[in-house]
Amino acid sequence: MESVLQSLLEVAANPSSEVSRWRQRTGGKVVGWLPIYVPEEIIHAAGALPVSLWGGRTEIVRADAHLQGFACSVVRAVLEYGLKGTYNMVDGFIFPSTCDHIQNTSDIWASLFPDRPKFDLVYPANRQSKAAVVYLEQLFADLEQWLEELTGQKVTSEKLRESVKIYNCYRALLADLFSLRSRKPESLSGPEMGQIVKSSLFLEKAEFNRHLSDLLPWLEHRKVKPAPKARLVLTGIMAEPQEILAILDELGGAIVADDLALGARILRAPVREELPLPAALVDRHLRLGPCSTLYDWRKGRGAHVQHLVAEHAADGVIFINMKFCEAEEFDYPVLKAELEEAGIPLLFLEVEQQMAAMGQIRTRLQAFLEVLGKGAGS
């Protein structure tokens, strides 16, 4: 079992070699998608491998000529990878309308790579509107058609139903993994946990499901670290740079639940298999949230985070802020006021994907955990 775990960690550490391997083995097309929400089921049903393009740690050299320094580090990294050829094994690109950063980067991308197939997944932001349903149905139909042209394969309803099953199983398995993380935080190190989730974004899901269902029973009895001194909820876009998770382990803090985009947010809301397809995928998109990038006049995130704190008996919350992500930055003051009122300790950590120096982050985490240790704030 250790070797299964190791193989997942390797995929996460070096996704491009895994993706290239898949491409060679199957001769299939690779479809890369930017954050945050994409109906991967349709890509899967078209016989392509969906892979997430969520940036990463790379020095920004070429992208600066196209994007100002106040673009978030995710889109800067995506552009950098594109320009330096890291995405050469990606056959098609999906840019969702997640935020102004991605939306504008999509147009920059189009002018740099006019011949690389790209689909703009411009979602309806007003999901309350009845008109949004029709619009979204059309959008997914267009996506399906684009994928069929790219892969030369038909998305039959049978294939789509099969993919939906595989993805629902994937979400259920990750829910089990998340439950383990809360019940037995000792079973996985912080970075291991992060890497397993990340590996799932590059592996074909049926294959990933097999690995994870093998692993889960074994993990129940695994112990890699002492019982945590503090149980934490992590909210934000993603837990990167990953060193943060290692530092938390060292300091005795355990993430017992998350509200991360690259984490629990994309794994919520299983598709209702009793509904017809593709309407069921539309229905899922309409049920997603709360998320800083999905319009929500009720600002439901605060209640959700408080719910996570209660459900997982957490001692505090870390808001991990991807610098320049306005969607998140607008949520922060609201969440801060709500958590203060509820007496839940909160730490604001600002990160960029390219940051190297972790000294300040360590100091801040240490101070926060000390405060939690003293029971302050409760």
Next chain:
Amino acid sequence: MLKMSHAGNYLLGLTMLHYTAPKQADRKKNPVAWCSSIVPVEFLRALDVLPLFPENHAALIGARKMGVELAEAAEAIGYSNDICSYARADIGHILTGKSPVDGLARPDFLVCCNNICGTVVKWYENLAKHFHVPLFLLDTPFNHEREISEHSLRYVEGQLREFIPWLEGVTGKIFDYERFQEIAMVSNETSKLWREVLALAKHKPAPFTAFDTFNYMAPIVTMRGTPEALEYYRLLLDELLQKVKEGAAAVPGEKYRLLWNGIPVWYSMRPMLQLLAKYRANLVCSTYTNGWVLEFDTDNLLGSMARVYSAIMINQSLGLKLTNLQKMLSNFDLDGIIHHSNRSCKPYCFGLYDLSRQLQASNHAVPEMIFDGDQTDPRHFSWAQFESRFQSFIEPLMLTQSPNGYRRQS
């Protein structure tokens, strides 16, 4: 400075009226709505709702150099300095009560349209939470293509249809479609005049500068659909036509005609004007002020409003932005472009570098300069950088320029 013109006086009065009327309003008759800058106010006016525009207010905050103080007030409760300074300044005003116009009257509800950015969506979510009032989002999907798709337009039109009962619900009033049509006509007429005003800059020399239009624009933004705004643009157009007739030049000896691409740097307009004038350069037009030329087909109001409100330039593909720039370059016979790389306004300026590169590669190439700034927050603007970039931009122009007459682009 010239003495205040008739239209100028009228504008001052209108601004006063715009900010004070909501404070004195009987909210049953005249509910107050806060709106993002390009929403279909015609619906609101039809129900006697008084709209207020936090962005316009924030621009005033910027112009009165109160931007830093108010932005810092928002930052003190956790708003990141990365967030658009309009939002920070305006939230700072809510927190401190400070404002150049004695503040905005409290809203009864909110209306937000994302045809300018995603920032306003987040900003209005927070306002709804803060004031505990209802919020309507009109979503106009971003257009990555040359044409806005039909299904996108149907979706926007569908939302406009839903907007009517929503408004009836929050105002407790009955929507009168005929009244709405009349208001749309007034709005149309006003937009037409605004377009004509802006077009006068085609005259050589131009009778005004784009800096002037940043003042002229207030009523088209805040009072579109009212007889007062219509009257203002009639007065203004008359005055400006008179100036054209007299051959008056906003910049004496106008020699270089430039385009402004971006939001104004509200707190630095005068020094910029003076610097440009020193070189006999005039900003004759801007991509910004065009945003409020909104003309509808009155025979198909909802359908055409869906299109017009979706088609705001900042909501369009880079390709359309390029075409727009090229058109303006030839229509106004321009010699160069000043681009504002604005730390606040991501959607306006991400893509600017490639836009400029594409323009240079096209047969519309003119000299361009890009400077780093922020519309309300001077902490992200450096006069020294602006000045030196402007000099390196204008000096080659001076070398290529024939001494009398205008350089023509092929």
